[in-house]
Amino acid sequence: MSLDLVNLRFLDRPVTKKEGLQILERDEYRCQYCGLDGRASFENALAMSVDFVVPRARKGKKDPHNLVACCRSCNMIKGKHVYRSFDEAKAHVLKRRTDLRRAWERTPAQPGAKPAKAPEARTPAAEPEKARAAAAAGSVVSSSPLSLRKG
Numbered sequence: 001m002s003l004d005l006v007n008l009r010f011l012d013r014p015v016t017k018k019e020g021l022q023i024l025e026r027d028e029y030r031c032q033y034c035g036l037d038g039r040a041s042f043e044n045a046l047a048m049s050v051d052f053v054v055p056r057a058r059k060g061k062k063d064p065h066n067l068v069a070c071c072r073s074c075n076m077i078k079g080k081h082v083y084r085s086f087d088e089a090k091a092h093v094l095k096r097r098t099d100l101r102r103a104w105e106r107t108p109a110q111p112g113a114k115p116a117k118a119p120e121a122r123t124p125a126a127e128p129e130k131a132r133a134a135a136a137a138g139s140v141v142s143s144s145p146l147s148l149r150k151g
């Protein structure tokens with residue numbers, strides 16, 4: 001138990017690395033909300049965490065029945081709300097993900113989307129103040145990553 005200094009009450013401690021690994025093993029490293037496979041890639045592995053179904057902040061216990069493998073995205077979407085059951089929490093998370101996906105599909109952030117405006121070339125001329133500062137410092141500054149490969 002640890003003391004929540006904001007609400008002055010005792011909370012269960014976060015899971016230790018060992019406890020977390022046991023939950024991830026039990027759930028086969030799959031997010032129990034969206035099904036993300038934590039074993040599919042390094043990036044997915046980095047995204048995996050353990051979720052308190054009833055949040056610690058809401059006096060959820062560190063009990064295997066209250067812990068599930070969860071990707072960080074679903075964990076963030078779920079937040080600290082208390083649901084009547086895991087199934088209700090899962091339904092909320094999946095609905096929110098669907099809503100977020102629909103919103104994302106209307107943005108230029110998705111693959112294949114055309115940029116609203118052609119990106120401007122980053123040349124020293126486009127940043128006269130930086131170019132002047134660089135010239136004053138006697139250095140040559142280039143924003144091209146290719147220039148880093150020389151020498």
Ligand SMILES: [Zn+2]
Pocket residue numbers: 031032033034035036070071072073074075
């Ligand atoms: Zn997930």
